[in-house]
Amino acid sequence: MTQSTCTTTVKSGRGARHGVVSEVTAFLTVKPGEADELRAGLVRFHERVRRAPWQEVVKIGIVDMRHAVFEDDTRLLWITSFDTDWDPYIDDAVAIIGIENWQDWLRHTVEYSSSPEAFRDAAAVKRSLQAAQVPATGFYRAIPDLTLAQVEKGRRIREAFERVLDDPRAAEALQHPALKPLLDEAAD
């Protein structure tokens, strides 16, 4: 078994970026007659990622991800947003999620299975995505300036603030001038 990581190439576009997030859009070709197996592999793949604890989600860096099989089961659309530029981190995402979980669905695509390094080389994942990547013409994220770690911290702070507001002494405590920004947020 031989394998390598893949370095940036001319083909490996970073994808469009909005704020701190970048996107990858890839159109892959489904191997004839293997659409159902592809779907089953994708269900397992998404379950694997959804089961990941929060710390692992941050390490992987995938903000969101969707797969759609279309054109009479002949094509696969893969749309993903990354917390960073995707290409320096895809080797990491492959390693953290596990190469076997990527191969579980990628084996049913022409781009991956026709790669000479397929099933031997983790870099084949990146190469097959590079081969199928189409730069997005438009990319929009409603909250462009926050990383996953910042979103998680924001959630912690919101929960902490709610606990403060639940304390009957909160109104008095928030009268201090230094806490005015918090008091301004306390009304609703």
Add this chain to the structure above:
Amino acid sequence: MTTTTTTTPLDLADVQGGILNPRPSPYVGTYLLLRIDDRRDGREMLRRLAERIAPAATWSADSGSWFNVALSHRGLAALGVPAESLATFPPEFRAGMAARAGVLGDVGVQSPEHWEWPLGTADVHVALAVIAKDAERLDVLLEEARAAYGRLPGVRLIWRQDCYALPTEREAFGFRDGISHPAVEGSGIPGSNPQERPLEAGEFVTGYVDETGDRAPVPQPEALGRNGTYVVFRKLHQDVAGFRRYLRDHSASAEDEERLAAKLVGRWRSGAPLVLAPERDDPALGADPTRNNDYLYRREDERGLRCPVGSHVRRMNPRDAVVTGEVRLHRMIRRGTSYGPPLPDGVLEDDGAERGLCFVFIGAHIARQFEFVQAQWVGDGRAFGAPEERDPLVGSHDGPGVFTIPARPIRRRLTDLPQFVSTRGGEYCFAPSLTALRWLADLEG
């Protein structure tokens, strides 16, 4: 991570001695850059040098002095390595450091057109590191080096940089350096952190299983590409006076200055890590190599209350902290050696002298290790959940830098960090195996 069922023993008899091993302290060194104008003379020089390089299997720092030799991609071409072989090297090595300036953040006044000549130019073919325990032995070895290239008209010495590691092991900003060193599987070289598993040999030597679980392609032919390692050399200027003034201007006392300096770096100047010595310096800990790198982050300091999440050492090696990425894919061996006269203690105004660090990266994957860390973890804050922040010590800032120091009850945020370190130039090189040095020396045509 994938797992492997078979591994090949690391062929230490073929790896250049002194590459993987931590250097003894103190030491002095000279980096020489040479240009090959006649390939036959270049090959003869390599033949002579190869005879003087001990294999890693028998290398010992007790020898007191040693050479290491590495070649740029242009240097390999100048020796007459066939084009089809040159094409098998990774693209970033083929491009060279200057061409990767955008990736590395070497832009603006740090861009290659401002680098010190001949760094970043097509003239850099051979890099020769001459290292010795003391100046007397260095002079002897430099004489031997001259004997290898001096009477060859087709080889020209184009650059020389003298450097040193003080007995205190302190670099120009005053911090103990060279503490962290990974264990390399199969090398017998212990790591400095007993809590870190040895890294697969393929992370540092070409031709072996690496942390992805498999082997990266080896430059061809294998006689040339196997048992080598990539060496990234960078000359970095340190604004010592500016660093001292910043500490003074943002501290209420000398004690505060030391605390702020430690927060920027992640260690006290003694080398004691903040994770293990959060409140005050512990010089005994800093000087103890069995303890001064024995720590992780997740259990002791997940939120960075001891060692800030964005501090220099935490960016260079996040260990088990939660950051975007798999840390074991981005480890490296680093050497830092000072150049220029130390700025006398207490001086706050720049004396105009050039001083700083000759930084050396050693690893088998320039892009995945050196460039990744430089671009993603030093030059970007997204992986750490702080997009607006960079490495507070060595990061490049477009404008004033931001740095958060977690603290109870309230964090401190610095919003006016200047740039303390600037690139003077550098190059990507390949340190061939002993077999490869002989293969190169025996090239024909």
